[in-house]
């Protein structure tokens with residue numbers, strides 16, 4: 001993969017809340033056009049890492065480079081410019097609860113394009129259809145099921161056709177069929193738009209389906225303990241934590 | 255791709271229009287094709303050919319663009335030809351097409367028809383609201399009468415404090431000022447007739463009969479009614495009411511009755527306090543603008559007031575309290591989804607209860623008149 005451009009570079013990022021260390025000196029690269037899955041036990045700092053990469057949480061130390069610009073060193077105006085190229089799905093969907101689904105998805109289009117309302121509504125309909133939510137335009141987020149909210153969140157993240165997409169647990173809490181359809185959607189978007197994606201997940205099944213490369217974060221060392229092709233990692237037996245994670249074994253050490 | 259370059263070329267020979275797209279068909283650039291639609295609208299044609307072979311950059315906007323072209327061609331019964339779509343573009347189109355195929359939005363009704371549809375719908379909704387309100391009221395009363403021992407009385411003091419005790423300062427301040435204002439207005443008018451001494455009567459009767467209970471009820475509707483609506487609405491959104499229901503706890507007894515009873519019990523007491531504060535306000539004006547002594551004013555007040563004046567005010571307060579409590583809780587329960595609807599419920603609770611309070615007051619005014627109280 002070294003021949004490809006890194007779209008995102010995380011360099012020596014450390015995040016500490018008060019005296020609680022969450023990420024310790026993490027470095028990683030995301031290459032154009034790939035799907036990178038970030039795995040790890042609950043509470044190991046996956047969402048935190050995503051927040052650092054999406055401009056929501058300044059790291060205690062370290063740098064994040066997105067498309068050749070230092071996200072946390074540029075002026076705020078420029079930071080917003082960079083962030084406009086990102087689509088983000090939040091773990092709890094992040095839909096604005098006072099707006100309808102259609103309004104939620106139309107929001108970034110209204111803010112950042114000069115399209116007419118008619119065109120925007122058409123795009124909203126297309127995006128909703130793409131995530132299988134046709135006909136939910138007029139509903140409020142609270143009137144959707146958890147899985148539907150997640151899909152609506154994806155539709156909003158995709159509204160502006162971002163070249164870089166961050167998904168925090170897109171399939172968690174979904175039934176296997178819906179989860180598989182989201183995996184399919186992710187793959188199709190990658191194929192059609194060439195979207196680069198960073199996906200945080202615990203869902204091994206989904207990881208094996210979509211990931212070009214995975215990173216495994218560890219809750220105890222706060223670092224990346226493994227990196228590579230998911231199928232290769234599954235068969236690695238030299239690192240017990242990695243083996244346990246990929247083979248769904250409970251930790252036996254006390 | 256300079257800004258001056260035309261986004262597209264358009265040529266027409268006879269009934270055949272040819273469009274060559276040049277600018278990227280991207281969301282960020284789409285608005286620059288706006289003039290294309292105007293030009294196409296203005297022309298008559300039977301065949302439309304659109305050339306995409308110069309397009310390098312595109313995104314979802316391409317899909318929207320082509321769908322709109324198709325729509326236009328269908329409307330004009332013209333034939334549409336798309337040239338130079340790359341296989342990738344075809345795939346993009348196909349992806350959205352297969353998903354969106356099923357989604358057809360029903361055409362919106364014509365202007366005046368939609369107006370009447372909306373009118374009818376909102377009327378039906380209002381009727382449904384009223385029906386739901388009476389169902390709620392009925393179940394509340396049945397609950398209170400049939401199982402008074404199952405009401406959660408422990409919570410009552412808490413709500414009495416929140417709805418009553420903590421409202422004393424604001425209620426007395428406003429009643430005092432109302433007394434002062436009324437006093438000034440009355441003093442000027444009465445002085446012209448040399449009827450200064452009747453200022454005490456004016457204040458005493460209007461404050462105890464009308465203004466005391468009314469102002470108190472309006473203040474409490476704003477403070478407590480809205481709080482009930484917001485609290486219960488938030489609990490509903492957070493599935494707390496569902497949780498109670500699953501645990502077999504009737505939330506009417508658990509959450510609503512203590513609240514409603516708290517207002518019903520405290521509002522008359524607050525009204526009494528407001529009566530006193532209003533009379534004191536009148537006294538202050540009387541002392542400063544007219545030749546009253548404190549004892550003279552109080553004596554006159556004592557002569558003017560009889561039990562009927564005070565009790566009609568207190569009697570009404572019970573009903574006002576009931577209205578405030580019930581409307582607040584009812585609106586809270588009507589919250590369906592989203593934080594915005596909590597705000598709306600609080601607003602509707604206040605507006606409806608103030609309206610109902612004043613309507614009730616008018617009804618009582620007529621009633622007492624007829625009964626000669």
Ligand SMILES: Nc1ncnc2c1ncn2[C@@H]1O[C@H](COP(=O)(O)OP(=O)(O)OP(=O)(O)O)[C@@H](O)[C@H]1O
Pocket residue numbers: 017020022040041042043044045046047048049091
């Ligand atoms: N704002 C914060 N203040 C203090 N601690 C925080 C904060 N945000 C996260 N943490 C801590 O950081 C750790 C990592 O949290 P994070 O949300 O990144 O976990 P995660 O890997 O996404 O877990 P999950 O898979 O359950 O979503 C947790 O221990 C959490 O308590």
Ligand SMILES: [Mg+2]
Pocket residue numbers: 046047048091168
């Ligand atoms: Mg998380």
